[in-house]
Amino acid sequence: MLSIRRIKLFNFVFAILLLGSCNSDENPSGGEWLIDSNQVLDGGPGKDGIPSVDNPDFISINEVDFLANDDLVILAKVGDDVKIYPHVILDWHEIVNDNVGGKALAITYCPLTGTAVAWDANVNGKNTTFGVSGLLYTTNLMPYDRESNSTWSQMRLDCVNGELIGTAIETFHLVETEWNIATSMFPDAQVLSTNTGFSRNYGQYPYGDYKTSNSVIFPLPNGLDTRIPSKERVLGIQEELGSLAFRFRDFNNFGIVSIQEDMVAGKSIVAFGSQAENFLVAFENDLNGEKVNFVAIPRDGQIVAADDSGNSYNVFGEIVEGPDSGAKLEEVSNYIGYWLGWSSFHLDIPISQ
Amino acid sequence: MRIFIALMICISFLTNSLFGQTCCSGGVPVSANLGLPAVEGKVVQLNVSVDHSRVRRLLSERTLLEDESRERITNTILFEGGYSFNDKWSADVFVSFVQQIRNVNQFSILSRSQTVGKGDAAVLLKYKLLKKDRVTWSVGTGPKFPTGASDLRDENGLRYVADLQPGSGAFDLLFWTNFQAVFKSRPSTGLAIQNVFARKGVNRNYLGSEHYQFGNEWQTALSISDRFIIKNLIIDPAISFRYRKAYDDKINDSNVPSTGGQWIFLEPSLTYWSNPDQHFSLNFSAPFFSEVVGTQLSPTLRINIGYYRKLNLEKKQLKSIPNVKY
Numbered sequence: 001m002l003s004i005r006r007i008k009l010f011n012f013v014f015a016i017l018l019l020g021s022c023n024s025d026e027n028p029s030g031g032e033w034l035i036d037s038n039q040v041l042d043g044g045p046g047k048d049g050i051p052s053v054d055n056p057d058f059i060s061i062n063e064v065d066f067l068a069n070d071d072l073v074i075l076a077k078v079g080d081d082v083k084i085y086p087h088v089i090l091d092w093h094e095i096v097n098d099n100v101g102g103k104a105l106a107i108t109y110c111p112l113t114g115t116a117v118a119w120d121a122n123v124n125g126k127n128t129t130f131g132v133s134g135l136l137y138t139t140n141l142m143p144y145d146r147e148s149n150s151t152w153s154q155m156r157l158d159c160v161n162g163e164l165i166g167t168a169i170e171t172f173h174l175v176e177t178e179w180n181i182a183t184s185m186f187p188d189a190q191v192l193s194t195n196t197g198f199s200r201n202y203g204q205y206p207y208g209d210y211k212t213s214n215s216v217i218f219p220l221p222n223g224l225d226t227r228i229p230s231k232e233r234v235l236g237i238q239e240e241l242g243s244l245a246f247r248f249r250d251f252n253n254f255g256i257v258s259i260q261e262d263m264v265a266g267k268s269i270v271a272f273g274s275q276a277e278n279f280l281v282a283f284e285n286d287l288n289g290e291k292v293n294f295v296a297i298p299r300d301g302q303i304v305a306a307d308d309s310g311n312s313y314n315v316f317g318e319i320v321e322g323p324d325s326g327a328k329l330e331e332v333s334n335y336i337g338y339w340l341g342w343s344s345f346h347l348d349i350p351i352s353q
Numbered sequence: 354m355r356i357f358i359a360l361m362i363c364i365s366f367l368t369n370s371l372f373g374q375t376c377c378s379g380g381v382p383v384s385a386n387l388g389l390p391a392v393e394g395k396v397v398q399l400n401v402s403v404d405h406s407r408v409r410r411l412l413s414e415r416t417l418l419e420d421e422s423r424e425r426i427t428n429t430i431l432f433e434g435g436y437s438f439n440d441k442w443s444a445d446v447f448v449s450f451v452q453q454i455r456n457v458n459q460f461s462i463l464s465r466s467q468t469v470g471k472g473d474a475a476v477l478l479k480y481k482l483l484k485k486d487r488v489t490w491s492v493g494t495g496p497k498f499p500t501g502a503s504d505l506r507d508e509n510g511l512r513y514v515a516d517l518q519p520g521s522g523a524f525d526l527l528f529w530t531n532f533q534a535v536f537k538s539r540p541s542t543g544l545a546i547q548n549v550f551a552r553k554g555v556n557r558n559y560l561g562s563e564h565y566q567f568g569n570e571w572q573t574a575l576s577i578s579d580r581f582i583i584k585n586l587i588i589d590p591a592i593s594f595r596y597r598k599a600y601d602d603k604i605n606d607s608n609v610p611s612t613g614g615q616w617i618f619l620e621p622s623l624t625y626w627s628n629p630d631q632h633f634s635l636n637f638s639a640p641f642f643s644e645v646v647g648t649q650l651s652p653t654l655r656i657n658i659g660y661y662r663k664l665n666l667e668k669k670q671l672k673s674i675p676n677v678k679y
Contacts, residue, residue, distance in 0.1 A: 037510055041560065044514040046466060048459035049423050131460070135511065199420045201413035206648055208610035215607030219563050 034160040035137055035153065039221050043136045047144070050132040051198055052095035052106075058083065058190035061183050066194055066202060069180035072278075074116045075189070076174055077316050078103045082189040084182055085109075089192055090116065091207070092200045094141055096192060097121065097129040105172060106130040108154050110141035111207055112217065113341030114233060117154055120170035123147065138344045139218040155345045157238070157333070175315050176336045177279035185302040185315060216340060225343035227351065235273070235280040236342040236349065238333040241265035243346040245339070246282065248275045250352070256296045257304045261285065262352045269332060270294060271352070272304045272315070279304075280336065283317040283329035292329075382406060382429060382655070383475055383497060384549045384572050388531050389435040389445050391481065391489045395666040398435040398445075402634075402659030404428070409653040412614075412645045425516075425650055426454040429472065431659075440481065445493075447475040451501065451519040470519040472501040477529055487535045497525035503556055515556070515565050515602075522556030523566065541580035548573050559604070568600035568613050574620075586625065593620040595638070601646060611647030616640045618652075634659040 033040070067073070067086055074085040078101025085096060090109035097106050104121035106129065121128055128147035135142040141154040150162025152169065159167045175182075182189070194202050210217065214230055224230050228247070237244040242265030251258035251273035260271045268291060273280035277299060285291050293308045302314040303321070311322030317329035342349055382404050389398045408425040411418040430450045437443035449472035457464040479493035501520020506512050515521075528550040536542045551570040559565035578591035595618040602609040622636040638655040645651050 031509075038512075038561075040511050042466075042507075042511060042514040042517070044516070045423065046455050046457040047464040048462065049455075049457045049464075051422070051459050054460070134457075134464075199411075199418040201416065201418070201648060204413060204648065206611060208608055208647065210610060213607060215605065217604060217607075217609060219560055 031161065032165060034158070034165060035156070036221070037161075039137055040142070041136045041218055043134050043218070045132075045134055047134045048131050049134055050092070050094050052097055052129070052131050053089070053093045053192070053196045053198075054097045054129060055197060056096050056098050057193045057195040059193045061187060061189060061191055063193075064179075064191050067179045069178060070278075071179045072176060073179050073182050073191075074107065074109070074174050074176055075182055075186065075315070076100050076105065076107065076118055076172065077186075078105075078172065082186045084179075084186075084189045084191045085116075086179070086192060088202050088205075089194060089196065091205060092202065093196065093198070094132050095130050095143055100172075103172070106143070107174075108141060108143055110154055110337075110341075112136070112210070113140045113155065113337050114211075114231075115140065115155060115335055115337035115341055116174055116176060117157070117335050118172035118174050119143075120172065123164065123167065123169070136218055138220060138341070139216055140341055140345070155238075155337070155341060171333055173281075173316055173331050174335060175279060175281055177277065177315075181277045181279060185299075220340065220344045222344060222347060224340060225348075228339040228343070230338065230340040232339045233336050234339050234342055234351075235271065235282060235334055235336050236346070237264050237269060237282055238335075238346070239265045239267065243342075243349045244269065244352055245342055245349050246271050246273070246280060246352045248273065248278075248280055251275050251280060253296065256298045259294045259296050259305060260352060261294075264332070267332065270329075272313070274299065274304075279315060281315055281317070282332060282334045284332050286330040287319075287324065287327060382427070382431070382657075383447060383449070383473070384527070384551050384570060386431055386433065386657070387445070387447070387475070387477060387527065387529055387549055388479075388491075388493070388547060389433060389443075390661075391491055391531070391533060392437050392443070392663065393440045393484075394437065395439070396435075396437045397664040397666060398433075398437075399662045399664075400431075400433040400435075400659055402431045402433075402657050404431055404655065404657045406655045407653045408650045410643070410651045411648065412643055412651045413648040414646075415644045418648070422457060422459045423650055424454075424456040424458075426452075426456070428452040428454075440484065442481075443479045444495075445475075445477040445479065447477070448500070449473065453517050453519060455517055466507065466513070466517065468502075468505045468513055468517055468519055470502050470505065473520050473525075474498045474500045475525075475527060477527060479529070487537060487540070489531075489533045491531045493527075493529040493531075495527050497521075497527055497551070499523055499554075499556070503559070512560060515559060515567070521553070521567055522558060523554035525554050526552040528552070539579075543576075543578045545576040545578070546574070547576070564603075564605050566603040568602050570600070571598045572596065576620075578624075589624040589626070589632075591622045591624070593622070594618070595620055611645070611649045614643065614645035614649070614651065616644075616652060617642040618655075630663045630665070632661050634661065 072087040081101035106119040109116045128145045130143040133142045133144040148163040150159045150164040152159045235246040244264045252275040268285040270285040271282040295306045303312045305313040311319045319327045406427040411420045432448045435445040451472040452469045454467040475497040477493045477495040481491045483490035503518040503520045503522030530548045532546045549572045553567045555566045574595040576593040598615045601613040618638045620638040624634040626632045636657040643651045
């Protein structure tokens with residue numbers, strides 16, 4: 001028979017385990033949520049389990065040997081400073097805290113919704129950096145800021161929990177395209193290197209067949225919108241009073257950049273894109289308060305469009321040649337992402353025809 | 354009996370064709386602890402053990418990455434009770450209490466999440482196919498019941514991911530075989546081969562509406578043990594080699610990225626018999642070959658400390674094969 005002493009020993013061991021488990025979680029996500037917290041899910045790796053890149057190292061285009069021509073990259077431009085962030089690195093880190101043209105930015109990227117958005121890292125007058133909270137909302141990245149530890153939603157573009165709840169984030173225009181197109185547009189750009197400070201196999205896509213399958217790993221609260229295949233990349237326009245999606249297949253003019261115009265919440269929107277060259281960007285059709293008549297042209301380096309006044313525009317909407325050189329089209333919040341993301345965050349989002 | 358064996362073979366073929374796969378991180382170590390020693394007659398057996406599993410190495414397929422920032426720890430108290438109805442038939446019941454811990458130590462900040470609770474329970478019905486002087490061959494099968502919670506939330510109401518839950522939320526089917534032999538030239542030396550296949554069921558209430566299935570799992574262990582008497586101490590040292598194959602988890606029939614893999618573990622153990630009916634055991638397990646799907650944390654070390662007690666209800670002297678504990 002078991003002696004009393006041995007029974008006490010087992011009780012002691014068990015009690016130690018139970019007591020040790022009283023503290024449940026240190027993810028500081030208590031309190032009020034702007035969103036349904038039932039839809040906030042633990043993604044698995046835990047807070048900072050996917051580490052952001054906080055000391056990014058950049059190399060010249062000529063030094064890059066880890067990218068194929070058709071690998072997707074993100075372009076950021078502030079002033080004359082142009083930087084390239086490859087998807088193969090963003091897939092593993094999701095956030096790069098950087099400085100572009102003197103501006104503190106967080107390049108946020110969610111592999112599950114395929115969305116890259118540049119966030120202004122100056123929040124309420126304080127510079128901060130962002131990390132990966134390990135949480136997902138509608139299968140989309142939820143960064144946290146290291147200044148207040150508040151939790152944000154990448155595609156909602158606001159803080160949804162914590163001290164800064166309700167604060168909107170300022171965004172900067174990014175362009176997504178393929179490596180060979182990006183380098184032909186901006187041959188002097190600096191490229192985020194694989195010297196991130198972390199040991200990862202950057203040649204390996206971490207999500208299996210996710211990009212090409214129709215499946216989702218985490219549930220979408222409203223299910224899939226079947227008008228478009230769930231992983232088709234679309235350009236979404238996200239304005240306060242409306243949204244709109246452009247499809248790449250509608251930008252397939254042979255040899256020239258296609259131009260498409262539409263309206264979002266009373267704003268005139270113009271989109272430039274090429275399915276063959278895998279880029280698609282949009283702006284408000286407003287140059288110094290005037291609507292512009294655009295002319296479709298073949299892409300020439302960074303120039304993707306022209307107008308009837310003789311101006312030439314780059315992919316960031318800047319006039320780089322012509323009488324209004326130095327001016328810029330009004331920005332609208334837009335970025336590329338999988339249809340499943342855009343259709344989940346913007347129910348019944350119109351599709352530009 | 355023939356029906357029992359035929360049923361097992363049929364189910365094994367069926368499940369082999371449906372191989373899905375399993376989680377490679379935490380989880381109750383049911384498969385690694387299944388199967389009490391073979392005994393005869395009306396005997397009650399009890400095994401209580403504390404199992405500590407640490408999953409820390411970050412692998413990209415077979416390549417070890419220099420990153421120890423993430424860690425998964427599973428502490429389990431395992432209670433296994435067995436009763437042999439006669440010389441052929443016996444049954445084991447397995448219950449567990451689990452503590453799952455996820456540590457992330459990144460940017461000089463430790464982020465810790467943990468759950469605790471009753472784990473899943475299992476029943477194994479065993480039949481001794483062969484019993485000769487020095488050889489025993491047993492087979493068994495049974496269900497694993499989803500008695501553990503699979504919908505725990507943190508203190509802020511946020512749901513934990515599936516492999517941090519104490520339970521799987523699904524009924525599994527377990528298949529077990531165990532072959533044991535002692536050498537004629539040295540009767541104190543034992544050889545054992547054990548196979549366990551876990552056909553994982555589907556949790557149809559994952560995150561409220563999703564279907565989650567941990568990957569099926571196959572384990573084969575080869576063990577050699579001996580007995581030494583040092584002064585008045587009876588010690589059974591043993592060494593095991595365990596092959597484990599885990600298949601990908603599935604969510605709504607799609608593979609979950611970076612789950613599944615295969616490992617070979619080296620498992621030394623020591624058993625101290627304080628009398629013929631009870632022993633204390635200490636087992637270590639560490640992989641010397643690992644290959645994972647994609648990039649994932651991989652098992653690093655497992656330690657199991659156990660107490661075993663046997664009660665003979667027929668009050669006759671029983672002959673026990675040298676213990677080979679997995």
